[in-house]
Amino acid sequence: MTRPVYPFSAIVGQDELKLALIISAIDPSIGGVLAFGDRGTGKSTTVRALAALLPPVRAVRDCRFNCDPDGSNLCEECREKLREGEKLVARFIRVPVVDLPLGATEDRVVGALDLEKALTRGEKAFETGLLARANRGFLYIDEVNLLEDFLVDLLLDVAASGENVVEREGMSLRHPARFVLIGSGNPEEGELRPQLLDRFGLSVEVRTPQDLASRIEVVRRRDGFERDPHGFAAAWRGENRKLRRKVAIARARVNLIAVPDSILEDSAKLCLALGTDGLRGELTLMRAARALAAYEGAETVTQKHLKSIAPSALRHRLRRDPLDEAGSSVRVDMALEKAFSA
Known part of the structure; x- marks a missing residue:
């Protein structure tokens, strides 16, 4: 097994x-x-x-590249099958x-x-x-x-x-x-x-957990998994199934989530305040906030979603300032507080 x-x-x-x-x-x-x-x-x-x-996910059976049978980005082997009138048979992988x-x-x-x-x-x-x-x-x-x-x-x-x-x-x-x-x-x-x-x-x-309870729980669960991996996985199968269903629903509706102009304006203001290069920061921030909204079951992206995901989307895009001893995460947090304090 x-x-x-x-x-x-x-x-x-x-x-x-x-x-x-x-x-x-x-x-x-x-x-x-x-x-x-x-x-x-x-x-x-x-x-x-x-x-x-x-x-x-659905993939073409026997395709070495996991092509999507309903997609347009097919490998040459799958295209050749279509040219010869052969149907692309799907399977789940x-x-x-x-x-x-x-x-x-x-x-x-x-x-x-x-x-x-x-x-x-x-x-x-x-x-x-x-x-x-x-x-x-x-x-x-x-x-x-x-x-x-x-x-x-x-x-x-x-x-x-x-x-x-x-x-x-x-x-x-x-x-x-x-x-x-x-x-x-x-x-x-x-x-x-x-x-x-x-x-x-x-x-x-x-970061390494700094609270005693978390460290103890990490060790307890890891030890439980090492001693009986199948039993441990079975005990958590229900929680994993719930999370899998939540992700599947979010995937299906992510493109239906509305992104108001005010959110785009907030994203641009935040990136300007932090001095990020290019526009990839705004695009990533918008997409990540929309995915978060879909995951949480919201219909529209809000400032809450933007603030939640901004550190992850922007901390690695900041220009280095040798005179500023604050880390990138601190700089993002300070910019968020200033931008959304009103």
Whole structure:
């Protein structure tokens, strides 16, 4: 029997990280989540628990790229089936959550020529990489700040286009590669390149619990899971099911949520006050607030939603001021207090 993953609903604390992951699952266009903080605080556990939580998605049967049978962004193999008059048969799959290890080669990430078929059959066939497996799911990078520069450049290109282009040994292939990028790391081990940092929609700070009750509960639950993983997962299945249903409903109605002009004005004022570069901050803030409103069952985005998600959406977009000793989270909180004090 396959060992279950730690239930998402059983994770103690880490509320900002859990909410950021849920919001990104509701609206993938937000751009993913960066989680920086202390070692041993459950960042990886929380990300992997997300996979078991999310509702399954429809995908083309036998498609290596998890294409959506009702979507327009199809791989060449699925397009060829349609051209030949073949119907795309659908099946339900779990939302992919793919790990990108730090030592991964370019071929493993983007894909390469299938050497076995090339040598035994003389065929030029494509062996899919991690980007193909992550399409319509999540690509998770632990210690993302230690990622090799060539992989950073590759991810930036794919994230911008939503497509992976592979050219190897006279073979050229392109396939959809739209995924939510999740990164975690310890800031003491190095900083993230600004170009990649800006690609993350939300950034959260993960800290070790400082209250006694939370620390005891974390240890108690983790020990319970290690001793009886199946029993522990079964005990939390009902809570996970409720949360899964809530996420599914929010996904279905997120585009119906109204965003008043006053909220757009508040977003712009806040970004101007903080001096964020470009307009990605406003776009992310608006999308994240709308996803939060959908998750909470609201019909319209309000200032409450904006204030709740602003630290996660903006703290990593601030220009550095060597004369200002306040951290980015403090600066966002101060700007929020000033902007919404009236």
